[in-house]
Amino acid sequence: MSIPVLALATDHWYDLRDLANISDAILDGADKVLPFGIVYVLAALIGFVASFLIFVLPSQLYLGVYGERKIIGRIQSRYGPNRVGPFGLLQPIADAVKLLTKEALTPKESDRAVMYVAPIIFVMPAVLIFAVIPFGPRMVFANVPVSLLYFMAISSLPVIATFMAGWSANNKYSLFGAMRIVAMAISYEVPLVMALLGAVVVTSGAPYAGDFLNGLALQDMVLWSREFHIWVVFVQPLALVIYFICVSAELNRTPTDIAEAESEIVAGYLTEYSGMKWGLFYGMDIGYALGASAFAATVFLGGWTFFGLEKWVPPWMIFIGKTHLFYFLFIWTRGTLPRLRSDQLMAFAWKFLLPLALFNIFLVATERMIWSSQDYAKGLIYVFAVVNIAVSIAAVYGWARFLGYRPENTPVRPRLVKNAGGYIPVGSEANR
Amino acid sequence: MDGGGIVFAFYVLAAVTLISAAGVLVSRDLLHAVLFLILTFVGVAGLFVLLSADFIAMAQVIIYVGAIAVLILFAVLLTPRAGRNNGETKFALPGILLAVCLAAVFLFVIHDVAWTTNDEAPVLGADQLGEALLTTWVLPFEIASVLLTAALVGAIMLARTPQEEAEDALA
């Protein structure tokens, strides 16, 4: 059951913590003086401007593009953008201008219609994702009761767009990228859903204000963290790890970016794109990463709550901070890790992530039964958190050992010999 | 179901669904047909939302668009020499005639029957669905899980190459 979120917010129009309060005050006032109907237009305008200001401009362009380039630059011991504007702050704008003025080439033998439509289809879901993300107690565009499933559904659409892009260009590298992304999407969807199921099992059905929480609604997951003073990540650490890996696979972020693997297949599905068509893919890649981060911040990191701090600090600020904290993980892995091979990625999804996700569901379902039999005692959830963290680490390590992970057996230093000679079999270098 | 918004939404979604379903029929390129099929699935999901079946709509997109359509794309890619040709067999004309006749029958029945309907949408959320699946329909639910497992194993067995089978036999 979804709680009417109106009950949460403070009732005073001068409460400035939440942008929705201000807009509500404006709309209430407008409703009294203006003719009927205009208030809807006004609401739409306010919603559009607010969402644009909060999300699109600062996050997407500046903290997304600029932040990624700057942080990757620091990781790689260089400066990053520092020419356009102070500290290179205007670099994303310069990039966009450059891309807009470039010619968007289309190969002669390509499937023109599909190639033209693919970037458009790629952009749509990235914007749609944010419809269900709660930025604050009242700042959610569509508080649908199945918003978690909505996210899952939307995030399966860009795969189609990337496939269209890769296939339509009639380029062998693009086709490789398309094949890889299709194979990977099927593999990684499964553990992703399984991991999120763990979080849903924890939160749904918990008592809240005389009613029960709906674990499929994102707002209710945030309320759960507020009610029990703990984030879902502490109860479900394994789920967050699996979610992070699967999402970075679906988003083509670096440890798993086999669909556009630069060193192997040039740029994968983007090989033949240029100009703003390419720019849409590039920008919306970051948009998706931010969307996935926002989702993770909502589900796992407690959304707009911060242990009571949200009473004084605007909740949407807390939320955006958490989003970018999670987004930093994407940047960090991108700057650090090499890329897996496609067959290794498949094997990793099926052999490693899926069993762990199933184990996680089993674990959390057991705890859920105990919890409901104990009448949802608040203290018990902390016990579960401690148990789950320990069990998760043990499970990951144990399962890795079971699958043949033996770091101590893999030498990382070569053998050393004093004198030149022929072939020296392993083990016989000691007596040289 | 009144209201300009709903009427508009219904006609748009119905048009998307039907036009793209017709696109599957007429497109010459198999990949284009798959893309039209995906659009049809999305349109049907929109109709589900109109019918206040949120959960089913999301499941439709996740499973049909995210899994089945992607599987079909994969199968098309794995059979390259069969061509991307989406042509008709020699039995096309009788088949399409049959479909048209069936459509005529359906439409006649639908518009002839005096339906007794309730205008209040019943409250049907994910929780009711889960309860129904695990109480009244628990046996079909379990059978469905067995079916999925069998299909998984069967698909793997079917799609293996003889070399892989030989390797497994050795192992």
Add this chain to the structure above:
Amino acid sequence: MTQTIKSEPFILNIGPQHPSTHGVFRIKATVDGEKVIEAEMVMGYLHRSMEKLAEERTYTQNIPFTDRTDYLSSMSNNLGYCLAVEKLASIEVPARGNAIRVIMSELQRLASHCMAIGAFANDTGAWQTPVMWAFREREKILDIFEVTSGARLTCNYMRIGGVAFDLRPQFEPMVRKVLNDFPPFLQEMEDLLSGNEIFLSRTRGVGVLSPEMATNASLSGPMLRGSGVAWDLRKADPYCGYEQYDFDIPIGYQGDSFDRFIVRLEEMRQSLHIIQQALDGLPSGPHSTQVPLALRPPKGEAYARIESPRGELGYYLVSDEGPAPYRFHIRPPSFINLSALREMTVGGTVADAIVVLGSIDIVVGEIDR
């Protein structure tokens, strides 16, 4: 019903314009899905006819050509050529000149291996970070070259009979700084890559080269040592007084890409050790012997070989007592090492082929000359 498998192999051109071919080089790969079933190397895009050109220039004028073959290790190339001319004309090099040559060629090995491991990590998909870190350290060495010879990449520093200039006063502190900075950097690289499970799974068991195959294909350098063959010309056929220095030959275990990588890392450590010894015992005296500008060596032929960063670099010269060599031939290590590429890539995936190509550490300027 026949049970034959019909696969659809198609040709994938890796290069000549490709981010991972390290220049203009092309692998014409026949692939079945992701699997490479045939690989054909196409080279010659960078051919500049150096061996023929050298027959028209005097012996001293040829030194800058050698810079431009393997442009990532110009010092070593200079050295190999000068050794060949000295052998042909029986010229002795003073002790200080030899020590400077050793320091320079070991510094060049450090710089070149920095590039090699950085680019190799880039080929495995570590997006630019290792290569930028490696470049950061390589800059310090290039600064030393600039101070000493006036150029960073194509140094043209070695001369017949010694080196072009004596060392500057700031040379020694700069080398000491490199000696201080490199061990932490190498540790950093090991932490970043050798202990990285993804990197290990991408490189271990990929491009395995048996010792028999390696010796039969006449490979040299880290390629050969990675396969477990202890062969290093600095030990086997010492030149420039390498016999006075104490160092070890690192050899790998099974000859895969990872072994070649760790061999390179360890060679950098050994190089630091050699530089330390050479710098501590740097003799005084002249840096070069006087050699006539128009050198006319006696009739005959000479082959000199050195251990360049990529392997055995040989120069073969024939003199007809003229001012220019009658025949000038280079044995480029990259070219010979590349001959094993087909063996290592066929049967792997496209991604493996890229990793293998990166582990060979080719320089196309040297392959095509």
Add this chain to the structure above:
Amino acid sequence: MSIGIEHFLTVGALVFCLGLGIALSKRNAIGVLMGVELMLNAVNLTLITFSRFATSERPIAGHTFVVFIITVAAAEAAVALALAVSVYRNRETVDVDQFNLLRS
């Protein structure tokens, strides 16, 4: 203007017939499969329509049926595509007119 049960049923029926036409007329096995998927989707739409409009004790039954149909459709798609790939491997075609091994 209002939207009633007939409208949704009409869409469902038309999609079903289009799917039937595709399944009967296409030469490519994967094309036939797409027709079957369309038919299943049309049935889903019809079931949900009845569940929404029909006066019933337990309207959730329609949703339950749809869940089962989606499950079966997923399984069916996986097996059918595996069959298509397998047949393609052996016969190098997925043309249903060419599936004539049983003909002596």
